[in-house]
Amino acid sequence: MRIAAISDIHGNALALRSVLDDAKARGYDRMVQIGDALSGPLWPRETADILRGLDAAHVRGNHDVSLYDPDTYAPGRGDLFARERIDTDTLDWIRGWPRTHAIGTDLLAFHGAPHWEDFYLLEEAPAGDPRIRPLAGIEHDLGGARARVMVCGHSHTQRVVELSDGTVVVNDGSVGLPAYEEPLNGMQVFVQAGSPHARYAMIDVTPARVSVELVMVDYDWRAASAKAAAEGFEAWARWLSGRSRG
Numbered sequence: 113m114r115i116a117a118i119s120d121i122h123g124n125a126l127a128l129r130s131v132l133d134d135a136k137a138r139g140y141d142r143m144v145q146i147g148d149a150l151s152g153p154l155w156p157r158e159t160a161d162i163l164r165g166l167d168a169a170h171v172r173g174n175h176d177v178s179l180y181d182p183d184t185y186a187p188g189r190g191d192l193f194a195r196e197r198i199d200t201d202t203l204d205w206i207r208g209w210p211r212t213h214a215i216g217t218d219l220l221a222f223h224g225a226p227h228w229e230d231f232y233l234l235e236e237a238p239a240g241d242p243r244i245r246p247l248a249g250i251e252h253d254l255g256g257a258r259a260r261v262m263v264c265g266h267s268h269t270q271r272v273v274e275l276s277d278g279t280v281v282v283n284d285g286s287v288g289l290p291a292y293e294e295p296l297n298g299m300q301v302f303v304q305a306g307s308p309h310a311r312y313a314m315i316d317v318t319p320a321r322v323s324v325e326l327v328m329v330d331y332d333w334r335a336a337s338a339k340a341a342a343e344g345f346e347a348w349a350r351w352l353s354g355r356s357r358g
Contacts, residue, residue, distance in 0.1 A: 114139065115219055117284040117313045119146035119173070119265030121163075123194055124288025124352075125155040127310035128162055130331035131287050138314060138327075144213055146265040147173025147223035149206075152289065153343040154336055156194035160202045172209035173223035173265065174230035180207045185230060193343065212257075218317045220259035224266040227255060234283055235267050237301045242269060251275055261315055261322055268292065268303055270311055270326040280322050285311030288336075291351040307354040308333035 116135045150156040178191040212222045224231035235242040270285035290305035309328035340348035
């Protein structure tokens, strides 16, 4: 079985279309969309229309929850921008997304961690720049979750980590926002992929093996950056280049 995993689109319909074209050309059996789909100063309504036309499973992220439950996750400017541009039918659709999605015992998908959308499972940032967490911490925070492959998003950083029992944990990266910065645990954290490409993962699971391809796709990121700037989101315009530091 081949699974295409996408996440952290953040309303970037241009990047999403390029990723979907690439995934279709490669071929896949199932697609999972792992949250933070619409929030941001780009094209939330258009992104929702594309996603609603897909044969895919959808999992909620923290920014999805912000759109319909601001008491759980306080909305930021990008969330408010998206909320003003989507209709109640789309909001009700997003409200129905689960926290996790399982494909048998082969794959478990979630945005941050199985127990919490707004959680960095694979990374820590003691000096402002993310690095891989110790294995024991990752395994502890997965709790009792079990699958041959676990797929998360949230950190916008493509990674593959093998746990001590052979389980593979994949972060598929971000389709629509390759860099950002935010306060975390009293310091400013800088996430940056280094290039503007749209990112996702192709995961092959057979009885004998698991293989993962972390994919980067070119698209017209300058148009997305110009849209963010035109909407008054100068930081987003810079982040779309793939860099959060100068």
